[in-house]
Amino acid sequence: MKTYLVPIDFSDVAINTAEFAAALSHQTKVEHIILLNAYYVSEYETLLPNPDMVLLREQDIEDEAADRIAKLQKIKADLLKKVRDGVEISVRLSRSHLLRGVVETVAKMDVDLVILGSHGNSSDTNSDIGSHVVKIAKACPVPVVVVPPGYKFDGIQKVVVACDFKKVKETAPVEGLKQLLERTGSELLAVNVGKDAQLEGADAENMAKETELYSMLKEHHPKYYYINSPDVMNGILEFATQHDARLVIALPRKYSFFQSLMHNSISQKLAENALVPVLLMK
Structure with missing residues (x-):
């Protein structure tokens, strides 16, 4: 398993999952970890105002996309201090739905393993990925690791x-x-x-x-x-x-x-x- 994919929605659950992937690198032969964020904006959102009567402009969308990439880069910088030497970390912004973004990235980047964070049985979470674990696991053509909330990796004995x-x-x-x-x-x-x-x-x-x-x-x-x-x-x-x-x-x-x-x-x-x-x- 040379390439890991870690979907990131910037929640605490997702950050913990990314740290799990970094720690796991010390016990596996992974060479590349991809941090993926899905940012989908439907055509209707650019044509019709939201409930607050605010119309989403193209510049707003591009600014949000740039902000998300910057956040991914920050997470990458933090993880580079934690992964095994030689492991590459890259960031990727998908403009599709989360599920499609994961499946497309798996195919395009030859991903071997997807690592997802679960929000467990807690409803007090802002993790969008956690609520989509089942759908992603069903659709994903490669093995999937589901990481419990707050789990800290200390080796697989x-x-x-x-x-x-x-x-x-x-x-x-x-x-x-x-x-x-x-x-x-x-x-x-x-x-x-x-x-x-x-x-x-x-x-x-x-x-x-x-x-x-x-x-x-x-x-x-x-x-x-x-x-x-x-x-x-x-x-x-x-x-x-x-x-x-x-x-x-x-x-x-x-x-x-x-x-x-x-x-x-x-x-x-x-x-x-x-x-x-x-x-x-x-």
Whole structure:
């Protein structure tokens, strides 16, 4: 993962996310971090006055765009003091909607990872990006990291991979996961959360051996767990907290519990309740 994209709306949540990306650079092989701000002005806004009867002039739009670029440059200057030596940081202003701006930038700049800040379950936030996490995660063709509000990066020592062992019957696209593990040297915990009480305490490693998952992850010497929980999502997040994991990785929904991840209610729950960053693989 050589290029990270961090959408910025100048909220505290977004600034914290950018600092997370900078800190993460010390444990990964990233070469380029892009700070993106989306500033979309519809044609109607230049033709019709707003509720205060003020008509937006072209000069006003250009002044606002210049101000946003200046703010991005300031954030860039601060982050350059925090990233690993040699990492490039660039700024980009999109004149499209946030969602389109992210998707277009991913394609044009060969982005490998998008890092988003979630505003959690707090309504006291001015983060526009936080409220669009679900939509961006759905539309984005590359992996997405969702960072909880206020989360401070202090290294990735343990990683939880949440998947349904039974569903991994063919090779899953885990190259990005392997690259992350090789670079960070993190301890890997593979967890299957189920609702079958009879399997509580079952030998999770033997369960995994019957799937492709075991051979795919064997070189990283993971520890396997099977836990029983009526709420799969909460079960995974509680497991991560109890084991002091610093990252939860959800394999593509074909191989994981997150078949319904792209349903807004489930995605919102994940983004709101996670106490550690969540990486959504694609």
